[in-house]
Amino acid sequence: MNKEVQYWNPILETLPREALEKLQLKKFRRIVRWAFDRSTFHRELYERAGVVPEDIRTMEDVRKVPKVEKSMMRTIQRKDPFPYGDALCVHLDEVTEFRQTSGTTGQPVYQPDTWQDWEWWAECWSTLLWAQGYRPHDRVFLPFGYNVFVAFWAGHYACEKIGCEVVPGGVLDTRARILKIQELRATAMMATPTYVLGMADAARTGLAIDPARDLQITKITCAGEPGALVPATKRRMEEAWGAKVFDHAGATEIGAWGFECSHQPGGLHVNEPMFLAEVEDPDTGEPVTEPGKTGKLVITALDRIAQPCIRFDAKDMVEVSDIQCSCGRTLRIFKGGVIGRADDITKVKGVLLAPSAIEDVVRSMAELSDEYEVVIDKKGDYDRILLRVELAEGVGADIKEIQAKLATELRVKTNLGYDIEFHRYGALPRYDVKARRFKDLRDKEAH
Ligand SMILES: [Zn+2]
CATH class of the missing domain: 3.40.50.12780 (ANL, N-terminal domain)
Structure with a gap:
């Protein structure tokens, strides 16, 4: 050209x-x-x-x-x-x-x-x-x-x-x-x-x-x-x-x-x-x-x-x-x-976690909607990652299979385990311009 x-x-x-x-x-x-x-x-x-x-x-x-x-x-x-x-x-x-x-x-x-x-x-x-x-x-x-x-x-x-x-x-x-x-x-x-x-x-x-x-x-x-x-x-x-x-x-x-x-x-x-x-x-x-x-x-x-x-x-x-x-x-x-x-790329359980890696897994699954949230906090002495996802419109309530697939993909792509919460379509917050999907609630001083 x-x-x-x-x-x-x-x-x-x-x-x-x-x-x-x-x-x-x-x-x-x-x-x-x-x-x-x-x-x-x-x-x-x-x-x-x-x-x-x-x-x-x-x-x-x-x-x-x-x-x-x-x-x-x-x-x-x-x-x-x-x-x-x-x-x-x-x-x-x-x-x-x-x-x-x-x-x-x-x-x-x-x-x-x-x-x-x-x-x-x-x-x-x-x-x-x-x-x-x-x-x-x-x-x-x-x-x-x-x-x-x-x-x-x-x-x-x-x-x-x-x-x-x-x-x-x-x-x-x-x-x-x-x-x-x-x-x-x-x-x-x-x-x-x-x-x-x-x-x-x-x-x-x-x-x-x-x-x-x-x-x-x-x-x-x-x-x-x-x-x-x-x-x-x-x-x-x-x-x-x-x-x-x-x-x-x-x-x-x-x-x-x-x-x-x-x-x-x-x-x-x-x-x-x-x-x-x-x-x-x-x-x-x-x-x-x-x-x-x-x-x-x-x-x-x-x-x-x-x-x-x-x-x-x-x-x-x-x-x-x-x-x-x-x-x-x-x-x-x-x-x-x-x-x-x-500030968001943080060590969780000693592993470097990039939020975009989680996003890539969630949005690669047709059963899930575009929305998700990640919250990192402490459960006793341990870091916990809570992932909230939403079922895509019209996807039924049998989530066992979806959950297993999601957990496996996340483990493979990020080397970490997650507590996963499923929500019905429309339940997670919508954002107009920029989303705030990632929250780290751990005491920053400890890291
Ligand atoms: Zn180019």
């Missing part, structure tokens, strides 16, 4: 590794210098670590620069200028966008962007949407509540930039959104996996619409949760909608850093010309480079200027791989995408 047709940016997306790393280092030095010169927060942070921008000469030197954690961002926002604090590197007048984090793990963090930053957001999203096959002929429906969270705002702007036709589904309810998709014959949409499955359920049960048969959606871009790269969840979404489902990873403080391309290589490409992704051992902080090994993501947005994101501890766990994607991009791939939050 013609390169100009295949890639949004044929040069950057196919750079040889050596040239790519050279570009990354150049940009990294530039953003460190920018932050050092223009923000009190960064200058003090670097001075305390005994680092000045001139010390960064090689890729190895990158690790000399101190990491930034979300909790630090919360603290600095009590300082001037209001409401962002002293990590701001531009004059307040230059800020054109306000966003904030969802605050599911604590007090929200405010995020300023300049217009240049906002164009950069749209460029990052254009790269990923183009890679997923979005083209000017697409009519893209956004079933998303346009509000203070960044979510699909940048997806909207990127669709316009590419030349797609964008239908904002803002304050419409789920039912009205489905009907609008049908009425306009929309060809693509973006949502969290939880909402993609929820919409399909609502279409079938409430409107007698089978999305795979009656709607013309061919592509769905997911964000906000890892589900689109959990094989069984991806399969459920693709079957429900008769569409290709693609994952994407990003965050308010970071940007849109990773995407699955249309070749679906089983992982996320890192948008490396725009981001420097490092993987480190969560316990020792040592770099993880060996394929097959997992670690915590430390990430830098190389071009974001208002409130730079330099060596940000994303608390996301990823698996290093040497997968060469058939799409021809030279960008590295994290196998399985974001495989969990560093």
Whole structure:
């Protein structure tokens, strides 16, 4: 295929590794210098670590620069200028966008962007949407509540930039959104996996619409949760909608850093010309480079200027791989995408447990619905994992066989035993946007 047709940016997306790393280092030095010169927060942070921008000469030197954690961002926002604090590197007048984090793990963090930053957001999203096959002929429906969270705002702007036709589904309810998709014959949409499955359920049960048969959606871009790269969840979404489902990873403080391309290589490409992704051992902080090994993501947005994101501890766990994607991009791939939050991937009975592994087993069984909950607590001196699952609609009450199959699969895939609770269809909580299915009730101090 013609390169100009295949890639949004044929040069950057196919750079040889050596040239790519050279570009990354150049940009990294530039953003460190920018932050050092223009923000009190960064200058003090670097001075305390005994680092000045001139010390960064090689890729190895990158690790000399101190990491930034979300909790630090919360603290600095009590300082001037209001409401962002002293990590701001531009004059307040230059800020054109306000966003904030969802605050599911604590007090929200405010995020300023300049217009240049906002164009950069749209460029990052254009790269990923183009890679997923979005083209000017697409009519893209956004079933998303346009509000203070960044979510699909940048997806909207990127669709316009590419030349797609964008239908904002803002304050419409789920039912009205489905009907609008049908009425306009929309060809693509973006949502969290939880909402993609929820919409399909609502279409079938409430409107007698089978999305795979009656709607013309061919592509769905997911964000906000890892589900689109959990094989069984991806399969459920693709079957429900008769569409290709693609994952994407990003965050308010970071940007849109990773995407699955249309070749679906089983992982996320890192948008490396725009981001420097490092993987480190969560316990020792040592770099993880060996394929097959997992670690915590430390990430830098190389071009974001208002409130730079330099060596940000994303608390996301990823698996290093040497997968060469058939799409021809030279960008590295994290196998399985974001495989969990560093806080959620926890040792239970001495075994490392990733919630996505449980999800994959539950959703691979047709007898079970999309919903489940995992609660880890203590039973006497021992860790107990309670898994609540729900029978699929119309599945009878004889659960013995289902239970045995589920327990075996879980044992094989996660090396752990579970207390399993069955519920009738509709009994477990439904989530509108992001689900909170994983609860660890053990005393954290003891682990
Ligand atoms: Zn690819």
